[in-house]
Amino acid sequence: MKRHKKSAAVAAATAFSIVLAGCAGSASKQDSSDESGLRALTFRSWSPIEQTTRQMVDAFTSANPDTKIDATIFNYPEYLVDLQTRASSGTMPDIIGLQPGALTQQYRSNLLPLQDCAQKTWGADWQKKFYPIGIDQARLGNPAGDENFYSLPLLVQTVNLWANTEIFEAGNAQIPKTWDELVAVVKQLKGGEYAPFMLPAKDSWLRNVVFLQIANNVEPGLVYQAEDGSDKWTNPKIVEAFTYWGKLFTDGIAQDGAIGLDAYPSGANQFEAGNAAMIPLGAWWIQQSDPSKTGIPPLSEGMSGYQPFLFPTIPGGAAQSQYVGGIDVALGISKNTKNPDLACKVLTDWIAGAGAQKLINTFNDLPAVTGLNPEKFTSDKQQQIWTTLTTEWMPQVKYSRYLKSPQLDTALGDALSAIATGQLTPKAAADKMQAEQEKVGG
Amino acid sequence: MTYVKIDKTSVRRERLAGTMFLLPAFLLFVLFVVYPIVYNVQASTLDWDGVNQGVFTGLGNYARLFDDPIFITTLKNSGWWILLTIIPQALIGFFLALLLNEKIRGRAIYRAIFFVPAVLSPVVVGIVWQRMLDPFNGVFVKVGQATGLDFLARGYLADPETAIFAAIVVNVWMWTGFSMLFYLAGLQLIDSSVLAAAKIDGASTWRTVRSIIWPMLRPTHLSLLLLGVIGSLKTFELVYVLTEGGPNHASEMLPTYTFKQAFQLQSVGYASTISVVLLLIAVVSSLSMVRAFGSGFLTGDAK
Numbered sequence: 001m002k003r004h005k006k007s008a009a010v011a012a013a014t015a016f017s018i019v020l021a022g023c024a025g026s027a028s029k030q031d032s033s034d035e036s037g038l039r040a041l042t043f044r045s046w047s048p049i050e051q052t053t054r055q056m057v058d059a060f061t062s063a064n065p066d067t068k069i070d071a072t073i074f075n076y077p078e079y080l081v082d083l084q085t086r087a088s089s090g091t092m093p094d095i096i097g098l099q100p101g102a103l104t105q106q107y108r109s110n111l112l113p114l115q116d117c118a119q120k121t122w123g124a125d126w127q128k129k130f131y132p133i134g135i136d137q138a139r140l141g142n143p144a145g146d147e148n149f150y151s152l153p154l155l156v157q158t159v160n161l162w163a164n165t166e167i168f169e170a171g172n173a174q175i176p177k178t179w180d181e182l183v184a185v186v187k188q189l190k191g192g193e194y195a196p197f198m199l200p201a202k203d204s205w206l207r208n209v210v211f212l213q214i215a216n217n218v219e220p221g222l223v224y225q226a227e228d229g230s231d232k233w234t235n236p237k238i239v240e241a242f243t244y245w246g247k248l249f250t251d252g253i254a255q256d257g258a259i260g261l262d263a264y265p266s267g268a269n270q271f272e273a274g275n276a277a278m279i280p281l282g283a284w285w286i287q288q289s290d291p292s293k294t295g296i297p298p299l300s301e302g303m304s305g306y307q308p309f310l311f312p313t314i315p316g317g318a319a320q321s322q323y324v325g326g327i328d329v330a331l332g333i334s335k336n337t338k339n340p341d342l343a344c345k346v347l348t349d350w351i352a353g354a355g356a357q358k359l360i361n362t363f364n365d366l367p368a369v370t371g372l373n374p375e376k377f378t379s380d381k382q383q384q385i386w387t388t389l390t391t392e393w394m395p396q397v398k399y400s401r402y403l404k405s406p407q408l409d410t411a412l413g414d415a416l417s418a419i420a421t422g423q424l425t426p427k428a429a430a431d432k433m434q435a436e437q438e439k440v441g442g
Numbered sequence: 443m444t445y446v447k448i449d450k451t452s453v454r455r456e457r458l459a460g461t462m463f464l465l466p467a468f469l470l471f472v473l474f475v476v477y478p479i480v481y482n483v484q485a486s487t488l489d490w491d492g493v494n495q496g497v498f499t500g501l502g503n504y505a506r507l508f509d510d511p512i513f514i515t516t517l518k519n520s521g522w523w524i525l526l527t528i529i530p531q532a533l534i535g536f537f538l539a540l541l542l543n544e545k546i547r548g549r550a551i552y553r554a555i556f557f558v559p560a561v562l563s564p565v566v567v568g569i570v571w572q573r574m575l576d577p578f579n580g581v582f583v584k585v586g587q588a589t590g591l592d593f594l595a596r597g598y599l600a601d602p603e604t605a606i607f608a609a610i611v612v613n614v615w616m617w618t619g620f621s622m623l624f625y626l627a628g629l630q631l632i633d634s635s636v637l638a639a640a641k642i643d644g645a646s647t648w649r650t651v652r653s654i655i656w657p658m659l660r661p662t663h664l665s666l667l668l669l670g671v672i673g674s675l676k677t678f679e680l681v682y683v684l685t686e687g688g689p690n691h692a693s694e695m696l697p698t699y700t701f702k703q704a705f706q707l708q709s710v711g712y713a714s715t716i717s718v719v720l721l722l723i724a725v726v727s728s729l730s731m732v733r734a735f736g737s738g739f740l741t742g743d744a745k
Binding site: 080109 | 598600605688701710
């Protein structure tokens, strides 16, 4: 019996030592070159899509034949799981996709500051290459005094509305510029087989970006002051913004069951199929006309059936609709990369070089740098929309599509959902946000 | 009286061989079961974002659970889920199995049709059902409009009062075929002479089902019960795709809330606490069942 116990103890000790070895989380760094002698890098992200990423990788590796890039693209939730697991096990990829603010800040201690890389590649005035909002947001949430760029924007975007111009023309309706016009046009277009204003509000991110457009049209910039604690969420102007959000549901502007419909794939599919006259999405909708795609629906062919427009102004609010947007995806370099120079070369190539050109040729979203355009447009309409988005709108984007703190971002999504379903009044939602802000702010 | 001399060396060898046979399974168990549990329990005592250094908070995260209304909602929803999926799934599956155990034309095709939802990805099922239940343009609303059945036109997934029940209905649709298959397998094990004897004794079909078939399928009921409880507690994909736990967390389940805390709110410590609670519920409910019904019920040895 004693001996039996001994054997069990030996087995347990062996198992435990294996476990401890795994526990240490000190997995060895990957070699900088693979068996074939190529300089190797790893890249993981949720964006750009796999097909586009492959083109970007090919563009770089053909120009640099001694390199190899192992790229993996995930769905966003899976990517977060993968990244967190790798970061805590010491196996971070060399280049990673990031969102500004909370995600970049979470990994800040694992990331290389990028301003030297940018300066070396693009010169001292490198920041001027980028749209201003991209530069602002790249450092979102940095601790006071930390001026480092831990990520650089790859793609940027506006958040706005899109109109199905065929429905508008057939209904002899005008794209609304004010709230009253929005109400009127929804009334005018009601009764058809389509939704006049399709709001796929199941997704928290979509609720938030629509609200931020409303809030900035009510009182530009106020919501960010409330987030910083320099104003309050209970400010009557923010309560008014919540009220207008609620009106989308109570006044029959959004379609029935809006809070249960997701933006992707359901909302987007329905809009592309011509089942909606308007939808709130963003500049990235232009990717529907990506010429490399096959089987493009007629509305999306050369963007023939669409027109982007800004969220209508609110009575008593700003005279002009405000531009809201920011970084879609940014790139960062792992502090532990064995090839920092190569990683810098790849990152800058994808942001503003040959790789970036491949990326932009697919209309995936708007480039982070100015003056980069697709090599080929499939229609004048597509070119006209691209020009509007990149030269008129994007340079004017002043307000962020995100809140800095994930806690407040989530609380806002919850508050908007509660207003939409009648569980909270706008005032109660504002109180709840203020309480959350005080909790997060300490 | 005959004495058998036991060679000590051969006993030792036997023991060593036994230990060596056990070792791979034991190592895998420690690595993939014990270690994650220990790690999770440790993480549940931290204020930690999963990447940077955590701060020890003792039982702080556990105390926070009691003040978290969303956590309470997830517990309630898990209770509804267990109750409203296991019983309907078992009953419908049982009667389908009875029907498809008869020699009817095309029964293999029917069996396959009823089983197909169980092999579909929950993500696909979620997307399709969300579209079907869309009160603006879904199949149900169209049928409702055509037939005058107004209740079909309601936005069940968009209403906090009904979202969890709508998700449960979809789950029952998805997994009933699985219960049916279990019962079909169970029915094959019933000795046909027992059924023949009942018939000779004049038992009606209903009486045979109620007094013979149903009780003889006890191991199947219990297996489905155990799998149902664990499956309910683990539910993630279907709810995430159908409602994302909304509206306003009304259909939140323990795993969806854990995921949000860990990866959207960067609160891995608190998410680990929820996971520990989930693990405790799963272990306690499984052990309770084993204790109540005997450990042999899964293998069909239950008496």
